[in-house]
Amino acid sequence: MTSLGYVRRAGECGVAADMAKKAYRRFFREGAREASLGRGRAVCAQVAPIVREEEEQTPEGEIRKFVQRLEGNTDPTGATGQSPVRMVADCSTTRTARHWTLSSGTQRRPVARDMPHFDIESVLIPMVGRQGLKSHTLCVSSQVGCAMGCGFCETAQMGLLRSLTPAEIVGQWWAATHERQAKIKNIVFMGMGEPLDNVEAVIRAIEVLTDHNGPAVPMSNIMVSTVGKADGLRRLCAQMGEPGWHKLGIAVSINAPNDAIRSQIMPINRATPMAELREAICEIPHVGTHRKICFGYVLIPGVNDAEAHAAELADYLRPFTRDGSPDGSHKGMLNLIPYNPRRDSPWPAPEEEAVERFLGWVRERGVYAKRRRTKGRDTMAACGQLGSEAIRKRRFVGVRLTDSPAGSGG
């Protein structure tokens, strides 16, 4: 819930607006779990505990994967699930106690049954700025597991256990900031799950994350990464027409030069082939004007790493290059990601020379491309490696891809 909504809700309970706003700010800015609401009333926040952490040293600092535990939920509507960021106003002296969750909105809620708990994984990635200032990028999860079934991804092995609520997404920022004292500069929705498969919750979470009385993360420092789920992309595009939203970063995982390969490693492609996906990307408001569209390409040895693949990919990305765009500027950027082998992976990681070679091939064909340096591989915190081995392949309730005949990713 944004500060505006929170103040309104508090007002319904007879709490003065300035007291409510102060409590909201204290929760987000100072990490205070309790705040006075005046007249002997108080508000306390419940945050899901961090139950596990893994670290890996890099030249920029420590990469830290942390896991928050949510109570299990036997109610598929999610009504009994614990939210990691819930503020409970004790109004019992005057009227019935109320729960004010910090985020609201419609969302598809849990689908799994009989789970003792759910673990949410987030990753803190250190960064050192130009002037030596240290900060972090926080990679957040939007679902527990994922239904998309990408063949190269660890999370896909879990299937979809449930989608997160907006509060659970924001709770990852809260835990990183106030429990791990990390200075978060950027937030990327690249953790477990497909954000646009949980688009309403992701939009509500971003509203909170950018709230000036709350985390106040600039919209331009947030990026949503998607495999290109068409209905979710349309919904996000509509939202990007709202004031301030045009600065939101969008990353699309392409990962293949053609439909045959993409359908093989990404079942979503059977529902939304690459040509259709490119049309949908071109409809993003102000495409590439405020921020380049980021195209992710996981380089997998023997699958998508040949020179012919680079040529096909460059053709596909032509409308987003300097040569292909109407105003002669790069509208997109290719982010080349060396494959991080998941558990029991059929493919190895690519050789360093293969990565550099592929980068050269696309660049000489006019594509603006960078490579992502691999961080977190040892702790299974790298891209495509999030996922709990313990609950992997457990029974879950499959969710049909809205646009796909492919079914769930499990």
Ligand code: SF4
């Ligand atoms: S790559 Fe992303 S969308 Fe695909 S299965 Fe993994 S988490 Fe889901």
